[in-house]
Amino acid sequence: MEPCTVAGIRIGVARAGIKYPDRRDLVVIEAATGTRAAAVFTQNAFCAAPVIVARAHLAAASPRYLVINTGNANAGTGAPGLAAAEATCRVLAEQTGCRPEEVLPFSTGVIGEPLPVERLVAGLPAALAALQPEGWTEAAHGIMTTDTRPKWASQRLSLSGQEVAVTGIAKGAGMICPNMATMLAFVATDAAVDLTLLQKILADAVTDSFNAITVDGDTSTNDALVLLATGQSGAHISAEGEDYTRFAQAIREVCIELAQAIIRDGEGATKFITVQVEGGRDVAECRQVAYTIAHSPLVKTAFFASDLNWGRILAAVGRAGLVDLDLERVTIHLDEVCIVRAGGRAPNYTEAQGQPVMTRPDITIRVELGRGTATARIWTTDFSFDYVRINAEYRT
């Protein structure tokens, strides 16, 4: 199945030779006049130059063009990096007849190297010449770095008689612990949505999707997620009602599908692990426990080995920093098997029950804290030889 086109969106991809020759590394997304854009960006204090420029441009105007390069993150590049991001916008604006503020730049790749802005802008005419509504899969390839698979998700829904499309692409496989958004993701719809409402819908969707995944706990300097609403379908979304609910759900599902695709393609990942924490006093403490488990190198290597060394999960729960945690009320399941009850090995648990679960490619760790009604769910990967290999070899 191909992703749905989105009325008002055209995409062009080019090979600008930014880091490697003959690799798709430059993507331009064109949005029709009148498009509204909501966005979330990394909360890393060292945010990259394009993030700074994109934030400023978004505050000044509605975007007409998004320009994305791989091969260089333009991060940690100081004033020259900012100038390079601004020059990219200026050149694209000249070539398309819009204002520089109507262009948002995005970069991903190695941190700390100067952006080869001449090569980038030299590639723009080819990207513009390639603009077409069907460019989504090509763009999903064009934004890949250490990704092994292109990532896209798409839904079509009917709202009060109008057909609406929601399509998105994402990239990311390492340096993944988004704090507002993942490395890069772009979602578009042809519904018409007011800006305030669009930002709310995006923020709600992000909490349960891109802000619920981690590969390695390393929040990137370049995380960005943009949601474009062109309004070209004729469907207008109001702040309440069934259409709102179904539309927001579609955005949420596309975001979850993209976020999960990033985890399934996590660097060196051999397993897709859902960490579900229930019975907490609030969502924050549930997420705290879930991330402590998901970031534990000992838990991650045990899953890589398919070894149910459940004491490591228990130890992670114990060091998550919850005040007054009553161990007697803690229960841990691995899929359908109860492994920990009352803070110790479940009375009926045997290794023969647990071992088969560990060999599954998709596994859910479910922790019941027994002190409230809040829950949280995040997704993560195991920790393999390949994770070390990929990150020891990257750059060289």
Added chain:
Amino acid sequence: MEPCTVAGIRIGVARAGIKYPDRRDLVVIEAATGTRAAAVFTQNAFCAAPVIVARAHLAAASPRYLVINTGNANAGTGAPGLAAAEATCRVLAEQTGCRPEEVLPFSTGVIGEPLPVERLVAGLPAALAALQPEGWTEAAHGIMTTDTRPKWASQRLSLSGQEVAVTGIAKGAGMICPNMATMLAFVATDAAVDLTLLQKILADAVTDSFNAITVDGDTSTNDALVLLATGQSGAHISAEGEDYTRFAQAIREVCIELAQAIIRDGEGATKFITVQVEGGRDVAECRQVAYTIAHSPLVKTAFFASDLNWGRILAAVGRAGLVDLDLERVTIHLDEVCIVRAGGRAPNYTEAQGQPVMTRPDITIRVELGRGTATARIWTTDFSFDYVRINAEYRT
């Protein structure tokens, strides 16, 4: 050089076959009557049964015997685990004529398996028969699990004409991110120190030693550090003066030496990395930045590869959560080479300068935050194929 004996301390080691046959896995430390003991324990909520029992016994009496087993952590073992730890103390008390509260139990090894208490107590007579003042190196071997080297440190100092010895042993190589103490460490001196003062000296020493190391961010369920002061040397330590300063410094140095030995023996470690953070508003934020760098899998794998991918260090500083961090004031050095200035690549930095530093076995990352006068220093390791191998294979 051999560790100094400590007047009033005798140590016996036995092979109890707790997990493996014919391996030194049981250590008894005997302290003379009148010994004062200070201790710090894990802050993991799931602390192991022996930690619970040791805490209670320490509150009730001054210890005469410490009994340590490897091969089984007696953690996550519920009520039977507590009973096993108490039985161990009771049997040792019967055999030595002391009270059970005068015995402190310690365990390390796999979590969640029942402690084979019959085999443990069956080994006690052999350990008691072996008691001798020279038992320190034997004990350093006897408490090893995934450690590849025994770890001990020793100093002798003269205080107001009295010769005083300080000797300690430690174990630990993985699940190392102590929060009060490391896996297991035992330090003894023959100075006489009041209990309150002894606890203060220990707490001060721990902050800069065992609480300043991390291999993998996983705080163990069994961390414990005990400092015994037998008073047999005749030297009495008061709460101030030059003797106090020199004695506290000796304790601190022995603790740092043991803590560093744990990092040098970190699972799969190929490099010893010092993370020094300066110019912070307070020590807490300096430690926060240091641990964010030290726990980053991307930083750790880059060091394993000897690849100065310094953007990963910068990204870790950026996501450490410091409020109002002014990037323009941030400087990062790798040993003597300045790699980041004003939040970007240092103007004069070249890869040719940085690369030779990365091949050194001991490397210091120095981050200057430029917003205060506080500093913090921690030690960590890189992240190698062998870390994954050791932790994927452990238990099986």
